[in-house]
Amino acid sequence: MSTLHEKLRCIVDGFCPELEPFEDHYRDFHENPELGTQEERTSKIAASHLKANGYDVITRIGGYGVVGVLKNGEGPTVLLRADMDALPLREITGLSYASMAETVDTDGDKKPIMHACGHDSHVASMMGTSTLLAKAKNNWKGTLIVLFQPDEEHVAGARAMLDDGLYKKVPKPDIILGQHLINVKAGVVLIKPGAFLAANNTLKVTVFGRGAHGAQPQDSIDPIILAAHMIVRLQTVVAREIGPLDAASVTCAYIHGGNAHNVIPDVVEFILNIRTFSESVRDTVLNAVERIIKGEAIASGVIKEPQIQPVLTCPPTDNDPEAAHMVESAFKAYFGEERTWEADRNTASEDFSLLATDIGVPYVFWLFGGVDHKVWAEFKRTKDKTLISSPHQADYAPVVQPTLRTGIEAMSIAALTFLKVDG
Numbered sequence: 307m308s309t310l311h312e313k314l315r316c317i318v319d320g321f322c323p324e325l326e327p328f329e330d331h332y333r334d335f336h337e338n339p340e341l342g343t344q345e346e347r348t349s350k351i352a353a354s355h356l357k358a359n360g361y362d363v364i365t366r367i368g369g370y371g372v373v374g375v376l377k378n379g380e381g382p383t384v385l386l387r388a389d390m391d392a393l394p395l396r397e398i399t400g401l402s403y404a405s406m407a408e409t410v411d412t413d414g415d416k417k418p419i420m421h422a423c424g425h426d427s428h429v430a431s432m433m434g435t436s437t438l439l440a441k442a443k444n445n446w447k448g449t450l451i452v453l454f455q456p457d458e459e460h461v462a463g464a465r466a467m468l469d470d471g472l473y474k475k476v477p478k479p480d481i482i483l484g485q486h487l488i489n490v491k492a493g494v495v496l497i498k499p500g501a502f503l504a505a506n507n508t509l510k511v512t513v514f515g516r517g518a519h520g521a522q523p524q525d526s527i528d529p530i531i532l533a534a535h536m537i538v539r540l541q542t543v544v545a546r547e548i549g550p551l552d553a554a555s556v557t558c559a560y561i562h563g564g565n566a567h568n569v570i571p572d573v574v575e576f577i578l579n580i581r582t583f584s585e586s587v588r589d590t591v592l593n594a595v596e597r598i599i600k601g602e603a604i605a606s607g608v609i610k611e612p613q614i615q616p617v618l619t620c621p622p623t624d625n626d627p628e629a630a631h632m633v634e635s636a637f638k639a640y641f642g643e644e645r646t647w648e649a650d651r652n653t654a655s656e657d658f659s660l661l662a663t664d665i666g667v668p669y670v671f672w673l674f675g676g677v678d679h680k681v682w683a684e685f686k687r688t689k690d691k692t693l694i695s696s697p698h699q700a701d702y703a704p705v706v707q708p709t710l711r712t713g714i715e716a717m718s719i720a721a722l723t724f725l726k727v728d729g
């Protein structure tokens with residue numbers, strides 16, 4: 307182990323706060339989840355925690371976004387991000403601190419709410435990290451920015467904070483760090499330099515034809531036949547336009563057309579969900595999708611061109627290789643090889659990287675486990691996937707410890723890797 311890594315261990319172990327208050331915060335956040343754009347309570351608790359620890363705090367950035375800035379002498383500026391929002395699910399974990407909450411979502415519908423993506427643990431861990439690094443400030447130099455982001459699940463919060471002038475309110479960071487819970491053994495961290503999480507482009511396609519009596523198809527331009535051709539041909543994008551070593555998926559999971567058994571409709575709508583891992587593959591796929599939709603429409607002789615509207619756009623998470631290697635070796639030194647796993651590429655998506663790519667700075671995003679050790683051992687023995695609940699499932703219930711401790715330690719080690727610490 308290098309002297310620097312030894313120093314980082316001394317700081318993290320020496321200044322790690324009592325964990326009980328953060329466990330209480332975790333259970334409290336879990337029991338009182340808030341959907342994206344509604345994180346008033348969570349952000350208030352996060353903001354007052356940062357204030358109490360000596361950070362300069364700015365609230366209400368891009369909704370309920372919060373940042374705390376700790377200026378601590380000459381050195382790099384490091385931004386740490388945690389997301390705060392929950393999901394519209396009815397919790398069935400049976401935990402004593404399970405959520406019973408309901409609210410009206412941004413679409414106007416009343417929905418149950420649950421922390422089924424671990425953002426409660428991200429917030430509690432980040433509160434612990436912010437305490438640890440504030441207590442340890444005689445041991446590092448630089449500027450630390452702790453950011454609590456709203457509205458990740460709608461893939462809107464990072465953009466909202468940027469559009470609200472985030473980097474006019476806080477110094478521009480040299481590096482941005484983030485982490486997410488995953489359904490592997492608690493106490494483990496997983497990292498992958500380079501392409502990591504997928505970009506998600508969701509498009510709504512409206513195909514315009516000409517309606518007619520079902521028995522007089524010669525009078526129609528049938529949008530159902532046309533949409534069917536489009537969707538079949540779209541399968542060739544991945545099969546024939548993307549190289550076999552690149553990865554992409556183009557899925558049509560929603561299609562609607564017609565209201566009667568004997569009426570050819572005027573319009574068909576379908577939605578495409580597209581996942582890619584790099585900007586260049588994403589551009590290739592999106593161009594091919596547009597070309598095929600427009601080309602098939604021309605082939606059918608439509609009078610009105612089809613409409614392609616973005617429903618959701620989420621960037622890829624493509625870790626800076628050098629910075630990610632630095633975090634990886636710091637994790638290996640602190641957690642040991644047996645607790646530092648190489649992450650696989652993952653088709654999940656995040657808006658985290660926008661906070662960095664918008665200003666052209668490097669970023670590193672990693673995962674940490676939350677599965678009870680006994681359950682994990684049973685899963686390894688039986689290979690029974692039903693033993694382990696995953697994020698976005700109504701029975702998702704990570705164990706409190708060592709999950710939270712690992713989240714605090716991982717974020718602190720990573721932050722100190724980039725702050726100025728004399729080894």
Ligand SMILES: [Zn+2]
Nearest residue numbers: 423459697698
């Ligand atoms: Zn999620």
Ligand SMILES: [Zn+2]
Nearest residue numbers: 423424425486
């Ligand atoms: Zn999440």
